[in-house]
Amino acid sequence: MPTLDAILPRLTDEMRADPDWGAVATYIPELAGVDPEQFGISVVLADGTCHSAGDCDTQFSVQSITKVFTLAIALGRSGDQLWERVGREPSGRAFNSIVQLEQEQGRPRNPFINAGAIVTTDEVLGTRAPRDALAEIVQFVRHAAGTDDIHINETVAASENAYGHRNYALAHFLASFGNLLNAPELTLGTYFHHCAIEMTTKQLAMAGRFLVDAPALPRMISPQRIRRLNALMMTCGHYDGSGDFAYRVGLPGKSGVGGGILAIVPNVASIAVWSPGLNRYGNSLKGTKALAILAREMSWSVF
Numbered sequence: 005m006p007t008l009d010a011i012l013p014r015l016t017d018e019m020r021a022d023p024d025w026g027a028v029a030t031y032i033p034e035l036a037g038v039d040p041e042q043f044g045i046s047v048v049l050a051d052g053t054c055h056s057a058g059d060c061d062t063q064f065s066v067q068s069i070t071k072v073f074t075l076a077i078a079l080g081r082s083g084d085q086l087w088e089r090v091g092r093e094p095s096g097r098a099f100n101s102i103v104q105l106e107q108e109q110g111r112p113r114n115p116f117i118n119a120g121a122i123v124t125t126d127e128v129l130g131t132r133a134p135r136d137a138l139a140e141i142v143q144f145v146r147h148a149a150g151t152d153d154i155h156i157n158e159t160v161a162a163s164e165n166a167y168g169h170r171n172y173a174l175a176h177f178l179a180s181f182g183n184l185l186n187a188p189e190l191t192l193g194t195y196f197h198h199c200a201i202e203m204t205t206k207q208l209a210m211a212g213r214f215l216v217d218a219p220a221l222p223r224m225i226s227p228q229r230i231r232r233l234n235a236l237m238m239t240c241g242h243y244d245g246s247g248d249f250a251y252r253v254g255l256p257g258k259s260g261v262g263g264g265i266l267a268i269v270p271n272v273a274s275i276a277v278w279s280p281g282l283n284r285y286g287n288s289l290k291g292t293k294a295l296a297i298l299a300r301e302m303s304w305s306v307f
């Protein structure tokens with residue numbers, strides 16, 4: 005089998021040569037200015053070694069990928085009670101869709117669509133001040149990644165808040181159904197801030213180690229919870245593109261609108277890829293392409 009150190013630079017060259025970079029998200033003005041022609045990839049193997057290529061040292065907005073970390077924290081705090089407030093089914097709809105929320109009386113389909121992540125964030129917030137909940141989230145991510153050099157970009161959070169009408173609509177809808185403990189602006193303030201965490205692909209691949217379940221990698225949650233988080237990433241991690249991602253890549257993954265994807269090869273590896281241009285589902289165009297090639301070349305699949 006070819007080694008990662010041979011595959012990753014070749015994959016990066018291939019991605020850079022492909023003229024279709026997709027389109028960056030524009031609804032968060034601060035993200036609209038990011039140069040789409042960037043590509044980075046990092047893989048941490050079960051032995052702890054990290055292999056990277058391309059723009060692997062550039063920090064980017066991880067956005068919805070943080071929903072995996074907040075879900076892990078919410079489950080740690082509340083256990084199965086969380087599932088009274090949010091479901092575990094794929095939504096088959098865009099990440100920011102509101103229609104299902106009305107039809108299903110304010111219980112979001114899963115924790116990875118925006119409505120579900122707002123509920124999860126609300127659970128993590130509890131009765132605390134947003135600053136305390138955010139400190140816990142950032143600490144969890146730093147601990148997982150094994151570095152303190154991970155921060156929230158306040159400008160990105162403010163930019164999203166200023167234009168966050170849809171997320172405000174979702175939060176108010178949740179509140180109208182009695183599924184929000186805190187005032188919408190408090191929960192959303194916390195949500196926008198954790199989405200605005202920035203990482204490099206190296207840091208993100210390191211942070212994903214806690215989902216791999218390998219003896220040499222840090223253990224932060226139980227093996228059973230690792231399997232369950234991976235199951236949700238597989239079924240819901242790419243919104244209405246989750247089926248397509250499972251078909252093409254065959255691994256649990258979570259995307260963010262900043263163009264990052266965290267994918268897990270259970271017991272084998274944590275993979276982070278970043279390219280800011282998105283496909284029609286709002287998932288990284290080249291990130292998905294690169295993962296499909298890498299998974300095939302390494303024979304990595306859960307199927």
Ligand SMILES: NC(=O)CC[C@H](N)C(=O)O
Pocket residue numbers: 066067068069099100118164171196199259260261262286
């Ligand atoms: N898909 C995403 O990454 C969406 C996250 C973004 N913060 C939002 O709420 O719209």
